[in-house]
Every structure is written in structure tokens, then in C-alpha cells.
Amino acid sequence: MKQIEKTLENLIGQSLNAALAEGSLTKHTNDCSCQISVLPSTKPEFGDFQINSALSLAKVFRKSPREIAELIINQLNKIESFKNICKPAEIAGPGFINLTLNESCLISGIFQRLNDSNLCVPKVEVNLKEHQKKPIVVDFSSPNIAKEMHVGHLRSTIIGDSIARVLEFRGYKVLRLNHVGDWGTQFGMLITHLKEVAPQALKESNAIELGDLVTFYREAKIKFDEDKNFQKASRDEVVKLQNGNVDSLKAWSLLCNQSRKEFQIIYDRLNINLIERGESFYNKFLKGVINELDECALLKKDNGAQCVFLNEVKGWKSTSPPVIVQKSDGGFNYATTDLAAIKYRLSAVPEGDGAERLIYVTDSGQASHFESVFEIGKLANWVTNKNQCKHVPFGLVLGADGKKLKTRSGHTVRLKDLLDESVERAKADLISRLSSEKREENEEFINKVSKVIGIASVKYADLSQNRTTNYQFNFDRMLNLQGNTAPYLLYAFVRIAGIQRKGGNINHAINSLKFTTQQEWNLIRHLLKFDDIIIEVEEELLPNRLCNYLFELSQIFNRFYDKIPILKANVIEKSSRLALCKLTADTLQLGLSLLGIETLQRM
């Protein structure tokens, strides 16, 4: 409805000007833009749009808001193109204007969407060729090598993927970067430990599994914390690695490969596309970063470490700790790598990615890290006012006890186990549903459906929460056929596929539509809002807005489906209702695909 909103805003501007020209309104102050905004109405009884501007215009024109609203309406109701869109405008309360779209306008909106695979969501950068587009970097997932990918990474993966899909759909070029933790002190510990207990793992690939690697990592960490000699050996090992020792590099790359393979299994199951560009990629830039910071006079030595004191430079609250960019032993930090990454991503091709916007999807615990890093990026002039760097934070995943999700033994939950369990449970549910409905289905159907539902449920449960809050992981709730869940939405889609199987050809071309019931108009109005929602998700980077929209769409569709005959209706009503079914199915499918969720024909 964005297009209509704009048109209406113009028409109101026209009416205001006409009233001014006629002399029925006079401006008493010049410092006003007389900006009039048309907003979607907050309640159905206020029509489709409301205009609240008469209240703020009262001062400018020294008339009561109601008088101003009346003058605007008088003009508006005279304009031919307005009459094509709306029923006569009405005044409400102290001076609000309510606008209600007329039936022909609503119907033409439905026609447009039936004939447009983008469902009338406008594209940005339409006139640019692919190579002219400046990419948006979405940095997401980003697990750490030799550590198991945990639910925090699952959230980042699911949310980041959805944000990337929405941006891509809008026409942006998106660089999906996996900033894998593939460098740093963990390798010193791990290599030292493996040399003692499993030397073959450092020489040949596939000698150990990621599960083992994680166990080795835990053991190494315990030793590191307890044993001074082990600490020393580990640190020496890091130095060897950083200096490019051939054996150390070989061991490192074997470990990375092993992790990479396991991560890929998860990405394949979740259907996630990512370009791996780990922390190690930026090694060669770290020294240069320090030099540039020094040139900008941002560095200060503190206990042998090179630091940026943002509290001094920027007058930030004095408790904010300094950002250490080089440790006293010469080593670099997580923040140093992120600074190098910002510079690289924003630098023009071929020195960098030539990106304009950077989006980072991590847990909210990293908010102050990103705040500092972005600020330093600005001070060093890598980030200019053309750029936008944004941290997209999310909350924790909690278990049934309301605490951070853990296994019974207190370890982090393995993603693989979590996805397996969801699919298993979806399968058990399906089998019991089949038996109660006395339906027979083959093995292939059962496996396919439970896989889609199991994965969709995990994704949707995550995406449907406002990402900034913590959410409680609960299989029973997320797999339920009722409520704001993936199965509920998938089922609405399946119902429409069912209508088609029962003989309702929802794909045939149609040239006239006729609607008669409230249920139909409710569905139409909701269908026409899809573009508004996509733009909102893009602006706020909140996929839960799209989830809510699709949930409401499914509810409104189900009410229509339950109350209104479709296949048994007369010819013209039937084909009009089938057209609504088709548009609902298309909207659900496109919306779900932007959440990274596949649909089913039957379930």
C-alpha cells in the first residue's frame, strides 16, 4: 500500500494548496514545511488511512484543527483521481481525517499482485547494473573453529540469513560473510595438547571428528588453566603459528578443515549460503591498522599494551574500558581484527569490498565491542558519513528452567542434536496424526515432511520473537499446529494446495473479480499490506514483523476458508475466491522463503 499512501499524500498536499490559493486558508508563520503524512489507520473503524496533521497545522493557519480538516476534505472530495481511490473522506474527533479505499481500488491492487511475482514490493537500485551496486555486508553465523557451533550461532545464522534474504529480495547486492574464529590463542592450546594425546590429528585429515575436537579443546583449556608449563608451550605454539612455521600451519589448516566440514553439514541442513572469510584473512592487515591508528594519534600505551581510550578521545563515560588493539606481547585482539575487517569491507574494490553498509548479527553481549569498533573506525576515517555500520543484536536462548540453554551435563547444546530432535519429534507427531486420520503415506513422504517441519519450526520459533529479547526454547510449543508457529503457517499453505487438488484451478487467468463478504475484504486488505511489511523489516531489521504478518494472514485466511464457500460458489464468486487463495498462497510462500522456510504441498 506504500504506493497508494504516497499518492494520497500528494493529493492532500494538492488540496491544501488549493485551499491556500482560494484564500480559505492563510499561513501565519513561514517556518513550517506543512508536511502531511498519511498513516495506516490504527483501527478498522477509522478506515484504511488516517491523517493527524490538521492538529499540528492549527498553529500555522490559526484555525481549529477541525476547520482545517474540513477545508482539506472539501478540496479533496472534489479531485477526480481521489475519487478513483477512496470513498469520500471523513472527519473524526477533534480534526482527524479518515480515508477508506474504495472497492475498485482494492480490487485493482489484487490484480496487480496476481500479475507480479514480486507481489508489488518495489526494487531498490533498479537502474544499476550488478557491478555498479555497492554491496551490503551481512556478517553472520561466524562460529569458532574447534569449538562446537552453539545455539547463539544458530540464532545468528537464522536471523542473519533472513535479513540477507530480505535485502537481496529488495534488490541489494549482499555479501554474506562468515567471520569464522579461525585464529588466536585457542590454536596454541589445542595444537600443544594434540601433540601429546593425538598427534595423528595434526598430520592427516579426518583423523578426528569435530565432536572429539571439541572434547580435546575442553581438555586443553583445563590444562592451560592449571599447568604453567603447558601455558608456556601453548604460547610458544601461537608464536610459531603466527610466524608461519610450516608444521604449525599445516596442523592449523587440518583443524580448520575438520571444523569447516562439520559446519557445512549444518549449513546444508538449514539451507544457508555463506562466504567463509575468517579472522585469519585479516592477519596481513593488522600491523597496518595499528600504524594508521597511531598516525591518527589514537593510541596510548598502557602496561605495555597499545590501547584506544575512547573515554578520553570521545569523552565517553569514564567506566568504558580501553580497547586493546595490541597486547604487550605484540599479539593482536578480536577488536583489531574487526577494525581491519571494517577497513577492508568499506575500502573500494580491488583493495576491499567497496561496501556501503555493514551489518553484524551477534548476541547483545557484543554491543559495546561493536560500539567501540565502529567509533574507532570513524575516528580513523575508514567509516565516513556515507556508510552505515550496524550491530544487530539478539538475546539468549533459554532452556525450560529459564536459564541459558544447556545439556543436562551442563555443556552447550550441539546444534546437530537440536535439529535431529526437532525432526524426530515432527516425525512422531506426523505418524500419530496419520494414524488418527487413518491416512497411509510412504516412508519418503514421512521423511520429507518431518524434515521440512522440524527445521522450519526451529527457524520460525527463533525468527518470530523480537530478536532483542531472550526466548525460551520449547519443542512442544514450536511444533504445535496451533499458535504462531511454522506448522500453523505451513498448514494454511497446504489447505490452499488442497483446494487446487480438489479441482479449484487457482492458476487460470482471470479478468474480472467480484467480492461480496466481509471475510473476503479482510483478506484483501491484509494481502495488500505485504509490501509495507517487507519495507518495515528492511528498515528495522526485525524479521519477527514478517512472521506476525504471515501469522495474521494465515488466521484471516482460515476464517475466510471456514466461513465462505469456495468450490461450491457460483462461477464468478468462485473464480474470485480462487484468485484470493492463489494470492494468499503466493504471499505465504514468498514470505516464508524470506525467512528461509520451505513450503509443502501436503503435510
Ligand code: ARG
Ligand atoms: N566468532 C564470534 C563469536 O563466536 C562472532 C563473530 C562476529 N563477527 C565479527 N565480525 N566480530 O562470538
